[in-house]
Amino acid sequence: MAAFQANCNTLCPNPKDLIYIAGKNDAYFSFDPNGNTGTFIYEWGPQGFVQATGSMVSSMDSTTNSSFTLTGLSSNTCYDIILIADCGGNGTSDTLGPIPFCTNSCDSTDLCSYTMSMYDTYGDGWNGATVDLYYNGVYGETFGSAFTTGDSLIVDIDICAGTEIAVVNGAQGSYPSEVYYTLSNASGSQNVSVSAGNFSVGAVDTIMSNCVTPSCPTPSSLGVANMGSTFADISWTGGTGSFVYHYTALGSTNTKMGTSISALASMTGLQPVTTYNFDVAEVCAAGDTSLRMNYQFTTDSCSAINVGNPNYNVDSISTTFADITFTWAGASGYTSYFINFGDGTNGSGTGSSQTHTYSANGQYTAVLKLYGDCDTTSQQIFVSIQGIGLEEHSDLSALVVYPNPTQGLISINGSLDQAAPVAVRIVNYLGQVISTDTFDAQAGGFEKTYDLSAAASGTYVIEIETPKGLLQKTVVVRH
Structure with a gap:
């Protein structure tokens, strides 16, 4: 809406109150004729064009009604428009405008309504804290700058369906422990929240704008099927179609995507001991996906195993057997072991020693294997057994x-x-x-x-x- 300029022709008053509703490639305008019944001429072009000078490419048309529609516009683009009344023998009105307007990235029917609900525990606003939204990897808008007093501020926004929304805590402000918020869609099926005392600068979560009722169910029961230091397999319960998934390291804005024709996502090239945000949706049909289900997982550690110096002690020897204790107390970085004693028998566990009984003299090659989160190492231990079967010393x-x-x-x-x-x-x-x-x-x-x-x-x-x-x-x- 805009106010008209001072009118120098009282016989042809200015039209007024020009308002618009923008779509993706069109915009609908309506105005108050202000008593005029003649023709109304409108001209539009890139922002900054000068009326009727040809300084920039512009377009012109007219109407005898109090509304009109512009078509063939570029999406996600801003323009200027002017409006003049042609009163015939009474001359023309002054110019209304230029008035800026911008098209959307999608049609109005594809806009999803979201609410950014901002709160402060102390009641004095956010004191410089901000939250940034990125749309499809490009900066979109910032919240919190206008939240300078009170304990809450609610802002409604519209986002095109299918837009990837990355939520990033921008500035922490003077009192980040007081700050908390929730970004949610109209149905409440999607939300990103940061609770009081947990606000810190960095990426929070990534969701996909979706306000169209999907034709297939949301994947559920997400869990880890297999995990290592550099890979992860995440499974879920879902339909029988194909799936699309995303994963992002916590604190990063580098989101990777994958697809699967089964209810399992296999991801490689991950970083050890790193938390990832994961989401998955089923592809119901072309252009139609289910709501996304979010999940978080942390990869295993990747510490190298130090085998140390494994050895053995002869505990006792009798006429029928020899008791041996293998030890590797100096080893580190392992979680379990397996040992082959070299006589056809094995042992396993999680400790740093293992006893064994040999029943015959001889040279044995025992093999100790140590297992870690992402490493395995082995060491041979050569064992010499003598004295089984000999008589007890009497001398x-x-x-x-x-x-x-x-x-x-x-x-x-x-x-x-x-x-x-x-x-x-x-x-x-x-x-x-x-x-x-x-x-x-x-x-x-x-x-x-x-x-x-x-x-x-x-x-x-x-x-x-x-x-x-x-x-x-x-x-x-x-x-």
């Missing part, structure tokens, strides 16, 4: 290996009932012999010292053998 007693753990030097102290030859072997966890010794021990006590300072840190097996059998002890070397 070797009070056998002690010390210090244990050691930084290098170890002493073996024992006692024999009678003189006998003694063989000593020191074996690492790979089954490699790193030291051997033989000596003749007299009845009574004996002691021998060995230097392991050049050996790598780890667990070693000390084998002491006499004519009546073999005993094993373990020692840990730490540097």
Whole structure:
């Protein structure tokens, strides 16, 4: 609506109160003739054109009614229009205008009504906080700048159906903890909300404007079917058609889209430990989709596994078996393990050790596998078992290996009932012999010292053998 200019021709008064309703490619105008019954001439063109000068391309037409319609306009474009009354012998009126008007991105029948409801807990407006809306990736409008007092401000807007609406918190203002809002459509089936105390700058959510009653149901029961650090499979309950989905990392405006002919979306190239906003709609028919269902998921972590230095301890050896404890206490970054003992049996769990009983002497290659969120690693452990089936020592007693753990030097102290030859072997966890010794021990006590300072840190097996059998002890070397 606009006021007319000062009238210099009293015999031909100005038309007044020109108003319009814009569509996508047309605009309907009506006005008050102000007592005139002649012809009304109107001219329109790009904003800023000068009347009847040809400075810009313009168009002209006339009507004898108090309304008219312009067609063939460009969508989402702004124009200027002027209106003059031709009173015949009484001359012409002054010019009404120029009056600006803008076409829409869609026809008025495709406009969806939304409400931005803004609130402040203290009651003094938003103090500089703002919310921005982006339409199909392009900045659209800002809310909150005019909210300078009171505890609420409600603004109604129209958005073309099928428009992707990205809601982004723009400025946090002086008191962001007081700010909260809800953007909702007329039916309440779509809304984006930020609660009090949770307002922070950045992307909030993305929805698709939809005010046409869909012909197929909205997908439901969304959930994670499979998840990793860089991929996610989201499933849902839906129809039997095809689906379109979107996903955006929280805090980002880079939205990606995909399609599926089943009720499953498979997304790759994701970032570890990142929260994503996801939505999906069923394609009912050409140009017709269901309402979107929103979902949020967070990808797994992706920490590398450190296997450390796995080893084993010989707990005991009898005439029929040997008890072994495997340990990997220095490992990190894993959530579970699987171990093949090398004798046809396996073990699994979530801890850092596993016991096992071997029933025969020999060299075994155990394989330890550690599993993480996005990594798997394995390590071989070579096990040497000797002494099963030998008789219990009747002549070797009070056998002690010390210090244990050691930084290098170890002493073996024992006692024999009678003189006998003694063989000593020191074996690492790979089954490699790193030291051997033989000596003749007299009845009574004996002691021998060995230097392991050049050996790598780890667990070693000390084998002491006499004519009546073999005993094993373990020692840990730490540097």
